[in-house]
Amino acid sequence: MPPTVAVVGGGISGLAACYHLARGPRPPKVLLLEASARLGGWLQSTRTADGAVFEHGPRGIRPAGAVGTDTLHMVSELGLEGDVLPVPGDHPASRNRFLYTGGALHKLPSGLGGLLWPVPPFSQALLWSGVRDLLAPAGTEPDESVHTFVHRRFGREVADIAVDSLCRGVFAGDCRALSVRSCFPTLFEAERRRRSVLLGLALGSGKERGAESGLSRRARAERWSQWSLRGGMESLAEALVAFLRPRGVELRCHAPLQRLRRRPDGRWQLTLADSTVTADHVVSALPAAALAEVLPAEAEPLAQELRRIPAVSVAVVNLQYEGVVLPVTGFGHLVPSSEDASLLGIVYDSVAFPQHDGTGAASVRLTVMLGGAWFGQSFGDPAAAAPALLLQRAQAAVREQLGLEPAPIRSIVRVHQACIPQYTLGHWQRTERISRFLAEQRLPLSLVGASYAGVSVNDCIASAKAAVGQLMGQPH
Numbered sequence: 001m002p003p004t005v006a007v008v009g010g011g012i013s014g015l016a017a018c019y020h021l022a023r024g025p026r027p028p029k030v031l032l033l034e035a036s037a038r039l040g041g042w043l044q045s046t047r048t049a050d051g052a053v054f055e056h057g058p059r060g061i062r063p064a065g066a067v068g069t070d071t072l073h074m075v076s077e078l079g080l081e082g083d084v085l086p087v088p089g090d091h092p093a094s095r096n097r098f099l100y101t102g103g104a105l106h107k108l109p110s111g112l113g114g115l116l117w118p119v120p121p122f123s124q125a126l127l128w129s130g131v132r133d134l135l136a137p138a139g140t141e142p143d144e145s146v147h148t149f150v151h152r153r154f155g156r157e158v159a160d161i162a163v164d165s166l167c168r169g170v171f172a173g174d175c176r177a178l179s180v181r182s183c184f185p186t187l188f189e190a191e192r193r194r195r196s197v198l199l200g201l202a203l204g205s206g207k208e209r210g211a212e213s214g215l216s217r218r219a220r221a222e223r224w225s226q227w228s229l230r231g232g233m234e235s236l237a238e239a240l241v242a243f244l245r246p247r248g249v250e251l252r253c254h255a256p257l258q259r260l261r262r263r264p265d266g267r268w269q270l271t272l273a274d275s276t277v278t279a280d281h282v283v284s285a286l287p288a289a290a291l292a293e294v295l296p297a298e299a300e301p302l303a304q305e306l307r308r309i310p311a312v313s314v315a316v317v318n319l320q321y322e323g324v325v326l327p328v329t330g331f332g333h334l335v336p337s338s339e340d341a342s343l344l345g346i347v348y349d350s351v352a353f354p355q356h357d358g359t360g361a362a363s364v365r366l367t368v369m370l371g372g373a374w375f376g377q378s379f380g381d382p383a384a385a386a387p388a389l390l391l392q393r394a395q396a397a398v399r400e401q402l403g404l405e406p407a408p409i410r411s412i413v414r415v416h417q418a419c420i421p422q423y424t425l426g427h428w429q430r431t432e433r434i435s436r437f438l439a440e441q442r443l444p445l446s447l448v449g450a451s452y453a454g455v456s457v458n459d460c461i462a463s464a465k466a467a468v469g470q471l472m473g474q475p476h
Contacts (some may be wrong), residue, residue: 002028004279004281005031006029006277006282006284007032008284008285009449010032010034012042012457014239014281016461017283017464017467018251018469019240020464021267023077023247028281030249030250031249031250031252031279032252034253034254034255036253037433040237041057042057042416043236043237044234045235046232052357052365052410053356054320054349054351056412057234058421059352060228060352061456064476067461068210068216069216071457073400074203084228085355086228087224087352088222088224089225091225091352093348094224094331095110098330098334099165099335101335102121102337102339105401106121107330109126124206129157131275132154133153134199143425143426144179144181146180147175147176150180164336164337164338170183172369172373173373174346174418175459178422179425179428182423201222207368223265228356246411256272257271265282267279268444281445283468285448287311287422287451289418290309292304299443309421312372312418313369313417315385315414316413316414317390317394317412318349319365319395321409322361322406322409329403331332332346333345337374341374342370342374342393343370344371346401348364349367350363368393368398369401370393390413394413395411423450446467446468448467
């Protein structure tokens with residue numbers, strides 16, 4: 001009898017774990033348990049009758065690095081190659097990104113001119129920030145906030161405006177609380193390795209490449225900044241489900257895990273609402289705080305560490321307009337917290353992926369992101385936030401910042417509670433203590449997903465691949 005592996009959590013991390021378990025040379029019996037009615041987690045796409053696609057979670061995936069290459073390899077194996085919508089390097093959505101500050105939109109500097117001369121909203125040429133980094137001594141702290149790190153190396157303005165906005169866009173978080181070591185390990189390691197961040201990035205680290213495919217070679221040749229899928233990002237989850245079912249993976253929805261305990265024979269007993277399941281190994285793709293609630297009493301030290309990994313809530317407001325023209329063309333714009341803490345940014349979806357606009361009259365699709373680390377102070381309890389209030393706030397932002405006056409022809413409001421983990425100062429120590437506890441106790445438990453080592457779709461898939469590789473004794 002092959003061993004049984006229970007994967008808990010049916011988002012992209014859990015589905016990717018099942019994928020890697022199922023395609024091994026000697027696959028175990030795999031059971032996926034998902035609490036909700038659907039699989040895919042934060043990969044949520046609404047498809048309308050006229051062919052429009054609205055993303056409520058991630059709207060594009062970056063092809064860069066080994067993790068990006070591995071994801072494209074998986075996409076190829078799933079038969080999705082013909083559905084990939086790339087954004088090449090010369091596309092406006094790749095070249096043009098904006099900040100909204102001081103009541104106006106400003107294009108982020110690119111090219112030589114942006115380095116040599118002051119470009120609003122920056123008061124001096126960014127060249128001087130680069131010079132500062134090349135001359136500054138290396139840091140000695142084992143960790144520091146993203147803001148402190150960037151201020152120390154590149155100056156206050158870059159930290160207050162550019163990096164503040166970047167952290168809001170990527171993590172919906174506050175750069176003054178987030179850890180540079182855990183959120184931007186490449187920058188942290190570059191400074192450690194070469195004393196200068198720019199020098200460290202330029203000279204590289206010689207890291208491995210992922211599993212190559214025709215897609216990844218094309219992405220490199222065409223310098224893709226990101227890609228999506230014709231049916232939206234949820235198509236990736238659907239393709240994984242279609243791959244897993246015929247391979248004997250049991251997929252159960254409406255199956256929330258209530259309790260996890262070790263049996264005398266060392267196996268796990270998983271208590272569900274109406275039954276129990278026994279497994280030799282558990283792969284948890286649950287958010288850290290959710291896993292903490294189901295662990296046995298003897299794993300309390302682990303539960304305590306997991307509870308220290310917070311997550312923030314984000315309201316995603318999709319809007320579609322007819323008969324309007326955007327004042328600028330690009331990926332979208334971010335808003336620094338000093339300008340408007342409640343509004344993280346606006347993505348110009350129609351620019352990057354016009355294929356998702358649908359077959360009706362020419363339209364413009366936008367996504368307004370609200371809240372994050374500022375949700376409570378801006379809108380109150382995420383569980384009780386009124387959709388009408390969030391829609392009103394989103395429409396006002398589009399009116400003020402992009403000058404689009406008409407009412408949208410379509411709007412969708414979603415509040416994702418505790419959707420983005422926050423790697424606050426000392427996160428690396430928490431994850432080290434978690435790994436040490438699992439090793440010392442010899443627990444047949446693997447932790448994957450966005451709570452630990454990266455919040456992107458690529459990071460989640462990579463964490464699942466690495467955990468399965470370790471479990472099956474394969475190199476990863």
